[in-house]
Amino acid sequence: MSAEFDQKIHSTLEDANLQLAIYTATGRLKEKRIETVAPGVLPDYQELRTQANAVKKHTIENLDHYLEEFQRNVEAHGGKVIFCEDATEVTDFVLSLARERAAHLIVKSKSMTTEEVDLNERLEHHHLESVESDLGEYILQLAHERPYHIVAPALHKTRYDVAKIFTERLHVPNETVPEKQTAIARSVMREKFLAADIGISGANFLVADSGAIVLVENEGNARLTTSAPKIHIAVAGIEKMIPRAQDLATFLKLLGRSATGQPLTVYTSFLSGPRRGEEIDGPDEFYVVLLDNGRTRLLPDRDKRQSLYCIRCGACLNTCPVYRKIGGHSFPWVYSGPIGAILTPQFMGVNHEPGLPFASSLCGACYEVCPVKIDIPKILLELRSDVAKSNVREGRKRMERLTFRVFAWAASHPRIYTMAARMASAFSPSSNGRWIRKVPFFMNVAPLRAWLSERDLPPAPPKSFRQLWRRR
Amino acid sequence: MVDQLFPQVGLAMADVLERLGYQVDFPEGQTCCGQPAFNSGYRAEARTVAKHFLKTFRDAEAIVVPSGSCTSMIVHHYAELFQKEPETLARVHALETRVWEFSKFLLEVAGVEDVGARMEDIVTFHDGCHALRELGVKDGPRRLLSHVRGLELREMTPAEECCGFGGTFSVKFPELSGAMARTKIDAILRTGARTVVSLDPSCLMQIQGVLSRTGSNIRTMHLAEVLASR
């Protein structure tokens, strides 16, 4: 793995305060999820997961059909669909629309897809003010940081961090009470909502038969973003598609519970176009930007394309013992946790961060909690194989490959295998049965060094099982 | 691993099985299930080792394995490895149904819960991830332990969290692996147990390794060793 990855992991593990913050916050979310999907509370939970997986599978396998149906229905209700290949095209679209409408102020609601394309940075570069309205995202925007977690972006910030950020960036007196900090954000944001020319949102779901987007939230900022300004642009990955509004009876039951242990979030909006007929308020213009940005590259692989079923609930992050130690910023891309570990290599290529698929103990907890049943461990194993193949092609990690080839050869020749094992035991330090803290220098190879850096080694027993068995 | 590092586990397992009337055979040709190679992305090498395993155990009536992760490798991942080799795949499928993780063999094949064991101790049980999530092993070992005379079982909270071994993960990301182990050990300490029991030697090696490093007196034991105690 890259030195950068190692360093980020190391510095996160060293930071005791951060460790506590991550572990506690994810622990809370994990427990709340468990409570709300318990058999006594949601008896249908496993059935719903099966249904959700089946619907997503069908949709992804026929995605072109649903994209076209979606577009037809959006247009039938007076909206427009813009297909964008990448970050540049999304930015160009927003910029040109802003120019045409003489727009200066944009409010945004939380969208990982817009993080993916660095939308705010790009818009700011062109002198458009784009303000994050979700409290956590707003705090991070002021701090110039990336989200730490898919659902709880400011998970790593304490109230004192927030006080400092607000004081420095908003020039308000130091305020460390969360309720008061929230009130500050509320009043800043209220002005923005009411003055904004354009509201940009993400979309939790795209509904093909309705030409609608679905947005779930707790604060009300997404509703305001999509109802106050005259123009609404929703940006979503093409994989967010579901076939029918009726499928929401399945997905909405899974999303809130999996994410935060809420049967439903406070607001669930189903938006299908600009205001209609005699409706009093709502935007005059409605655009849905459908983003590829590499998603189509995942489609040909029948095993790995299930990565696209993700509904971005974050349950895998909350339950992952690795994420709960290394946190979101150790990951090289905007998506972190188990889903990030499988998406990043597929979007960016396995060599972007070759260590990433290996940064997992394959415990399977993520698969167990995934509402759409993505077999994350299986995909991690396949990605490991992809990395190994790439290393062979590029002539990297030759020693490792040689070791495994020797291992495989020895393991097919039992006498050699046993002999090698006995030799290793013979050289192992004697210890009276106590576990070993140090090995002689000639045995101090990398894997042993790595093991011994954290724990003791088992002593070699006087006789192996084989030997004992023969004696019986 | 059992062969070279924890022979007492293999002997204990054989003891328990023989007492139940089974004839236990140890094919000397066996080496490894191939998991380390598979886990590290070396599928061709894993296939070589797997084929040797298939050959070694071809004629066995039942193959009892003192490890959740090895069992899982054989019954779940061998098929994945040989998708493109129909003949070998057929042999894999023929073998899969005869491979049993030790506690599952006792409960589902031998049909016993009480093996007549006795051990005075306060223990806690660590659910290894492969056994728990890939083999569905949760209640079984607890039922077996409940019949061990003199034994008190205390559950950890949180339960079901990975010990951090993960095969080559433990040496590729040692600091992280160690951090995960220490969280597990905190949970163990909170139970007040004197012994940690598991059915996976790799988990035991990880947990014991960290316990030893911290100077703790808590010991680890494989389920087979507990069940063989008299």
Place this chain on the structure above:
Amino acid sequence: MSRDRILHRVRTGLGRGAGQAIPDPPSARIRIPEVDMETRISTMRARIEALAGKTCRTATATEARDYVRAAIEGKTAVASNAPYLEECGILNLPNVRTGITSRDELRDLCATTDIGITSADYVLADTGSLVMLSSPQEARLVSLLPPMHLAVVPRHRILTGLDELFSLLPRPAEQTSCMVLITGPSRTADIEQILVRGVHGPGEITVVIVG
């Protein structure tokens, strides 16, 4: 064109041809439980109150009006143009502004008023959610901008849950540009996971069930 290139890549990746028919999707899973109205009402109230919302049940529309009059005493209020509110006589209450059809006027009013009064198209009992479809009678911002939201709903509109809603309304897009489910007061836990209410949407919500 990006659209063509993207669709082309999708098709190639999936091995599908342009215009190729699709297999039937798995049937949508809709399971409507049988729950009598009294249970629905008590479940709905328990859910809303668990979220720190308030509920009230009145036998008649007149009592509802009286409740609302007391609730808005000494405060400013804006009401949507919902026919049911008219029926209850709520639109005639002294400090209630209503009948606004201009977007800008309504918005400015909502931004400066204490209480927004609406009805609702449905209520979902199992989650305690108001279902509101945007229309000439129900504008979006009345339930969103004022710091308090008060909804008055006749009991026959209480449904068991999402399944029943999507069974009655399989194509919400045909009715409205905006359907919103409102489940309790606005909240966040973004700072240290500490729960704070009334972030951008109303921090107080009251649901009055009539009948």
